[in-house]
Amino acid sequence: MKTIDQALPAQVIRLRPANSHKGTFGRVLIIGGNPQYGGAAIMAASAAVYAGAGLVSVATATVNRSALHARLPEAMMLPYDDPSLPALIQSVDVIVLGPGLGTDATAQQVLTTTLAAVTPEQSVIIDGSAITLIAQQHLTVALPKAVWTPHQMEWQRLSGLAVAQQTPTSNAAAASQLAGTVIVKSHRTEIFTAADSFLNPLGTPAMATGGMGDTLTGILAAFIAQFGHHAGSICAAVYTHSAIAEQLAQDHYVVVPSQLIAALPAYMAQQAKK
Ligand SMILES: NC(=O)C1=CN([C@@H]2O[C@H](COP(=O)(O)OP(=O)(O)OC[C@H]3O[C@@H](n4cnc5c(N)ncnc54)[C@H](O)[C@@H]3O)[C@@H](O)[C@H]2O)[C@@H](O)CC1
Ligand SMILES: Nc1ncnc2c1ncn2[C@@H]1O[C@H](COP(=O)(O)OP(=O)(O)O)[C@@H](O)[C@H]1O
Numbered sequence: 044m045k046t047i048d049q050a051l052p053a054q055v056i057r058l059r060p061a062n063s064h065k066g067t068f069g070r071v072l073i074i075g076g077n078p079q080y081g082g083a084a085i086m087a088a089s090a091a092v093y094a095g096a097g098l099v100s101v102a103t104a105t106v107n108r109s110a111l112h113a114r115l116p117e118a119m120m121l122p123y124d125d126p127s128l129p130a131l132i133q134s135v136d137v138i139v140l141g142p143g144l145g146t147d148a149t150a151q152q153v154l155t156t157t158l159a160a161v162t163p164e165q166s167v168i169i170d171g172s173a174i175t176l177i178a179q180q181h182l183t184v185a186l187p188k189a190v191w192t193p194h195q196m197e198w199q200r201l202s203g204l205a206v207a208q209q210t211p212t213s214n215a216a217a218a219s220q221l222a223g224t225v226i227v228k229s230h231r232t233e234i235f236t237a238a239d240s241f242l243n244p245l246g247t248p249a250m251a252t253g254g255m256g257d258t259l260t261g262i263l264a265a266f267i268a269q270f271g272h273h274a275g276s277i278c279a280a281v282y283t284h285s286a287i288a289e290q291l292a293q294d295h296y297v298v299v300p301s302q303l304i305a306a307l308p309a310y311m312a313q314q315a316k317k
C-alpha cells in the first residue's frame with residue numbers, strides 16, 4: 044500500500060485557465076437529504092461549490108428547499124421525487140448518491156431511479172444510506188466509475204467484513220469484488236483502485252463529528268469534475284479534506300464541517316500556486 048504524498052494536492056490542483064467558464068469545471072448533482080437529514084445534502088453540495096465545481100444541483104426532499112437556498116444560493120434544487128430526475132441525472136458529469144438519503148420507501152425509489160438513469164461514462168460517488176440500501180439488498184452496481192465511500196460500519200454491511208477483520212489485505216480483496224474505487228474511511232482511510240491501494244497519512248479525531256463524510260463526498264465530486272476521474276484526483280481529494288482539518292485542529296478542539304468547507308478555496312489557491 045502506497046502512502047499518499049504530501050506533494051499530491053499541488054500536482055492535481057491546477058491554476059484555472061483564463062479562457063474558461065462554469066461549464067469548464069464540471070456539473071455535479073448531489074442526490075440525498077431526506078426530511079430528517081437535509082443537512083447532509085447541504086454539506087455535500089456546499090463542499091462541491093467551495094471546492095470549485097462549476098455547477099452544482101441538489102435533488103432532495105422538497106422540505107429542504109428553503110434551507111438549501113438560504114444556506115447555499117449557488118446550488119440549484121429539484122425535489123428528488125420529481126419525474127424529471129432522470130433527465131437531470133443524464134445532464135451532469137458527477138453524481139453523489141446517498142448523503143442523508145435514509146433507507147425508507149422514498150429513498151429506495153430514488154436509488155432505483157438513479158441507478159437506472161446513470162450511464163457508464165458518469166462518475167458516481169456512492170455514500171451513506173445508498174451503501175446501506177445496496178448492501179441490504181445485495182444489489183450489483185456495475186458502474187466502472189463508481190467511487191464507494193463507506194465508513195467502517197457501512198463497509199461491514201457492504202463487504203461482510205466485521206470491523207475487527209478490516210485489515211488492508213482483506214479490504215483489498217473485498218474491494219476487488221466491486222466495480223470502481225473503494226474508499227474505506229476510518230481514522231486512517233484506505234483507498235482501493237483496480238490497480239493500486241493508498242493510505243491517507245492525515246486525519247485527526249477533531250474530524251469525528253456528523254457531516255464530515257458528507258463533506259468529503261462534495262470535495263471528491265468537485266475534484267473529479269475539475270481534474271478528471273483518476274486515482275490522483277481521488278487521493279488528492281481525500282488528502283485535502285484531512286489536511287485542512289489538521290490545520291484547523293491546531294487551534295480548534297473540533298473541526299465543524301462548515302468551517303472546513305469555508306477553508307477550501309484558500310487551501311486550493313495555495314496548492315495551485317505551488
Ligand atoms: N446533518 C445530517 O443530516 C447528517 C446526516 N447523516 C446521514 O445519516 C445517514 C446515516 O449515517 P450514519 O453514519 O449516522 O449511520 P450508520 O448507521 O451508517 O452508522 C452507525 C454508527 O456506526 C458507528 N461507526 C463505527 N465505526 C465507524 C466509523 N469508522 N466511522 C463512522 N461511524 C462508525 C458510529 O457510531 C455510527 O453512528 C447517512 O445517510 C448519513 O449521510 C450523517 O452524515 C450525520 C449528519
Ligand atoms: N478519529 C478520526 N481520525 C481521522 N479521521 C476521522 C476520524 N473520525 C472521522 N474521521 C473522518 O471523518 C469522515 C467521517 O465520515 P462519516 O462517518 O461518513 O461521516 P458522516 O456520515 O457523519 O458525514 C471520514 O472521512 C473519516 O475518515
Ligand SMILES: [Mg+2]
Pocket residue numbers: 170171194256257
Ligand atoms: Mg457518512
